[in-house]
Amino acid sequence: MGEEEEDNQLSPLLPSSSTSSVKRTGTVWTAVAHIITGVIGAGVLSLAWSTAQLGWIAGPISVLVFAATTLVSTYILCDCNMYPHPHYGPNRLRSYMDAVLFYLGEKNHKACGVILMETLYGSTLAYVITSASSIKAIQKSNCYHREGHNAPCSYEDTSSMLLFGAVQVVMSQIPDFHNMKWLSMFAAIMSFAYSFIGFGLGLAQVIENGTIKGSINGVPTANIADKLWLVFQALGDIAFAYPYSVIVLEIQDTLKSPPPENKTMKKASIIAVSLTTFFYLCCGCFGYAAFGNNTPGNLLTGFGFYEPYWLVDLANACIVLHLVGGYQIFGQPVFAFAERWFINRLIPSRYAFGQPMSQQQQPLQ
Template identity: 75%
Template sequence: MAVEHSFQVASASCDDDGHPKRTGTLWSCVAHIITAVIGAGVLSLAWSTAQLGWIAGPVSLLCFAIITYISAFLLSDCYRSPDSITGTRNYSYMDAVRVNLGRKHTWFCGFLQYFSLYGTGVAYVITTATSMRAIQRSNCYHREGHQAACTYGDTFYMLLFGLIQIVMSQIPDFHNMEWLSIVAALMSFTYSFIGFGLGVAKVIENGKIMGSISGVPATNIADKLWLTFQALGDIAFAYPYSIIVLEIQDTLRSPPAENRTMKKASMAAIFITTFFYLCCGCFGYAAFGNATPGNLLTGFGFYEPYWLIDLANACIVLHLVGGYQIYSQPVFAFAERWFTKKFPNSGFVNNFYTIKLPLLPGFKWNLLRLCFRTAYVISTTIIAMVFPYFNQVLGLLGALNFWPLTIYFPVEMYFVQKKIGAWTKKWIVLRTFSFACFLVTVLGLIGSLEGLISAKLS
């Protein structure tokens, strides 16, 4: 009887896979998604809208929102296999690809996924340093006038952010990050709303809506095409969170079924982010027209009230502290699982130690986690210092990530999961959808590469 009772207690505290009970809810899931989606990308949307113009800009934002939801919808059904309700759990994107598509696809997916996650970390270092510098410049302009030089470098701020992330990276995993995601999501709402409000105020001050149907004019057709393609890449970076859908879904409790909660959370989060994206992108363009800065809150189209600019940039910094971890934790988990399997008897890899500080709960750490995560943060910081180009880096990462990880793999896994035959109506529709998104990726990649090379050479 004692043995049976202890087994029941253990079962009550564990899920069907033997892991501790997952406690994530619809709202914690929405917070994770918003933290992942509303990040560095929102700040480039006014510039992207300016390149595309008043029709193509808003339409592109809406199209990417729909594409992102379709991708999340397809992926959420791949969390369990072979059945999406009662099947075996796939804890990560790569697990789902391996189960549904096989080993070759898994290697290709893994390379793209972790490259994209790593690149996002680099982009967040650049963006955070830009916002830190903007706070200093804003105060300088307020004291000395808008024509003052007020030039400051990025390197110090990148190093400072790297030091903060070395500490934050010791958070064990996603399951210990709910509080961080909630704080980061609140920060993203705050600075998005400030950007929106400043744009509205500027439009009222101007007394008219700036901009045109065709967007910012260029000296020749080739330059216009490069900037248009780069704008598509920037929008592609701003939306998709497909590479961490399953990691987020793995935090959800059940019942109800995890895929149902994930679909509801995706719908809510994408609706909220699209509203803010349209407000920031459209009102930013309406406020500045052809002079729209590449980064809405750090490009100094707005100078006053300087304290509000400072607050917005401080919120960006706080948000990206959490956002960096959201995108880094899957890399940390993969690397640590690999080392654990490769070196099962290594104390360096497997021995954990507890640190107890006054008034704080005990904190577990090990040498592998400390060394690998520290080296990872240092490497992203160094690369950001070498390529500190905001719009170009975002566009390049968005283009690389968009089709293969957001469209191709989810569509292919959905075919396998739902046993959809070739040349059926659903197969033709999804194949056409995938090909159209592939063309967008190619265009965005071409434009962003051209912009990055031009910026480096200039």
């Protein structure tokens, strides 16, 4: 069987094809905005604590290792978007799960689907909790400013979660990634804003202290078991700060061609991951240098800084606004998966893959 015949035989397995009517207008900069919105999460503010557990050598090295791992996995996935040729296709895989189904088969598709959906769902759940914590931090910051740093300022976060959820109900009406450029650009600006504020406050604290705190071994503990537990927690926090690879193909599917989408995506990934890694190192290292063994779990909600209170409030407000967009970046693949599941269950099989079987390429007999 010739190569052309083999392509025709495999093409019905694809969930989508090059004949899709979707108009792709994304550029390298819209891709960078999507990536930054997905990568720079609230996890950046816990990197100072992670660096404190790992110490001055292992901490920064771990950030660089995870950044390199993210880029390598991204480069591999970028070439999976089109089949059989990575530039010209003509067949298109529009999501991570589409790629798993096509390249690894149905069994791996089901297994990876469970893990992926749990990962994406866990990320959105963390965003809800973090946004509520930031709203509560704004309330406590104002309370501490009025009544002093030792005041018993206590607030519930249930109403904040419900408010964030109500906003997401509205934002979830955005059809797909192709219509999220404006939201991702806004969220990316917000993420840079609070990352820069966290970095600036840490630097200012180091200057005020007149010394660089911390040690090569990190925070001391009573025994090895406790140290190992904290080290693994720190590594998990750093890994969570790079939750990007699973949404590579969804972002790549928004890009226009020419130039080939995989080349544009690789360029955007280098730019975005380099920028985020720079901010990660700045926030992590300056936060640890400022507080040493007393580094809080979150630089902005853990009240390592009380003043200027308005700047802390602004940073936490930027976190909430960023997480509105970040939630959608990780939520859209979950929505798409749920919609496809219902379509496959409720619509007759002759409309599989979004078009009647008579219009699809049929396998050779």
